[in-house]
Amino acid sequence: MNSKKISFQGVSKSFPLKDTDFVALSEVSLDIADREFVTVVGPSGCGKSTLMGMAAGLIDPGTGQILIDGRPVAGPGPDRGVIFQQYALFPWLTVRKNVEFGLKLSAISPEERRGRAQRAIDLVGLADFADALPKTLSGGMKQRCAIARAYAVNPEVLLMDEPFGALDALTRVQLQDQLLRTWSQERRTVMFITHDVDEAVYLANRVVVMAARPGRIYKVIDVDLPYPRTEEIRLSPEFGRIRNEVWHSVYHQAPAAPAA
Structure with missing residues (x-):
């Protein structure tokens, strides 16, 4: 180590x-x-x-x-990216928008923000559900979305x-x-x-x-x-x-x- x-x-x-x-x-x-x-x-x-x-x-x-x-x-x-047992997703935002949310405070362009979010979504295997709302996802998929959101800010x-x-x-x-x-x-x-x-x-x-x-x-x-x-x-x-x-x-x- x-x-x-x-x-x-x-x-x-x-x-x-x-x-x-x-x-x-x-x-x-x-x-x-x-x-x-x-x-x-x-x-x-x-x-x-x-x-x-x-x-x-x-x-x-x-x-x-x-x-x-x-x-x-x-x-x-x-x-530091923090992930809790509760998914804490915004129900009115898609998977992509939830993952992008933590990047909005960063001084990066919308294009880079979207690209980083997409890489995180791909990493956790949610590419086919990027435009889905949380209510359509299983519990495991919601947690993968929460993990992707944490990864997107590059902690x-x-x-x-x-x-x-x-x-x-x-x-x-x-x-x-x-x-x-x-x-x-x-x-x-x-x-x-x-x-x-x-x-x-x-x-x-x-x-x-x-x-x-x-x-x-x-x-x-x-x-x-x-x-x-x-x-x-x-x-x-x-x-x-x-x-x-x-x-x-x-x-x-x-x-x-x-x-x-």
Whole structure:
């Protein structure tokens, strides 16, 4: 892997809860290399989405800092594309216009904007639906449109918060393969949040397992499996071994130590 792209340095975050503070994250430190694909998995309430929100610049850390290319994150920026579980498409705009929307703030000509949008649409396999409205698309196609919109602004980092969580099992597997094909061509840095252990292993170079109460990094597991990932790899003994290691790390964690 290359140099650090994303660096979480001693990040903690608390939220007020009735008469006390809920500690969402405690002293999280993690480096993600340039062009690395990292998945983050853990039980509900472990702070996965909070961590990603901080990297996106949507949530301020209580303490510590997040760096992108060595520069502190001070808010959202075009260097980071963010994709959520909800598609967040404009229903009155076509696929093409939805993908172009994020480019309207860029100082580029309408011709270049259209060209970049078309390349992103082609990349996710929606060329035949470029002029369709979101209401005519399946859930998987809507999510591909959201991914294309993120790619069109040419971000260096993709931050994905359970983007396939609402999809059926078959569509989910198909979009995992589509995402990996796109990543193999573009090689952007990806931080991918998921609850699904199989998905976490299938996609990643490394799986970051988090623990809750307080939210913290429990274990980081290397996924030493070749790309491109295939069904044969998913059924291999080595995949099963890594999956079991991640599963046990998520669901058989020792309880957090009591506060001093």
